[in-house]
Amino acid sequence: MPWIAGILVVAADPSWRVVGEFKAIAAAVVANEPHGAASLMIEALLADMEGSTDPDEAGDGKSKEELFGVLEQCGVLIAARCNADEAKDLLAWVLRVARATAEARSEGGLFGIGGVCVSEDEQSALSRIDAAISVKG
Numbered sequence: 635m636p637w638i639a640g641i642l643v644v645a646a647d648p649s650w651r652v653v654g655e656f657k658a659i660a661a662a663v664v665a666n667e668p669h670g671a672a673s674l675m676i677e678a679l680l681a682d683m684e685g686s687t688d689p690d691e692a693g694d695g696k697s698k699e700e701l702f703g704v705l706e707q708c709g710v711l712i713a714a715r716c717n718a719d720e721a722k723d724l725l726a727w728v729l730r731v732a733r734a735t736a737e738a739r740s741e742g743g744l745f746g747i748g749g750v751c752v753s754e755d756e757q758s759a760l761s762r763i764d765a766a767i768s769v770k771g
Contacts, residue, residue: 635705635710635723635728636659636662636663636671636727636728636732637659637729637731638701638704638705638733638765639705639728639729639731639732639735639763640655640656640658640662640663640732640734640735641659641701642698642702642705642759642763643655643736643759643760644656644659644731644735644762645698645734645759646698646755646756646758646759647753647755647756648760649739651738651739654738654739655735655738655739657738658734658735658737658738659731659735661733661734662730662731662734662735663731665765667727669761676719676752678718690725701763702763702766703750704764704768705728705766705767706766708728709725709766709767712724712767714765719738721732725767725768728743728767729760729763729764729767731745732759732760733760733762736751736753736756736757736759736760737751737752738766
């Protein structure tokens, strides 16, 4: 889930800085990964997703819209399987990874001068990610 969110941020405003953004995804996933019961819940959610997805269809070649759809499915699973505290922790983790990706490199400007921390396209992606994974109900 956090990897998908990070990739959607990168895809929202692609640039030559993509390597730094992918490093930010990896660092944020590891630094913010839930532990204990939340970690076990993530494993259970992944098992549910793997059981409902054809492995040959997963991952590569998905459009941004399809990836947002995957995040929506994650939100539905979280709502069904998690209590309010677990859901809050998992969703916050995904959003921290997405935000760290967006803030990895300044956008615009010249040689990093005069740029913005998060571009409008990245901010739009962050808002869509938040809406996609928000627990409904």
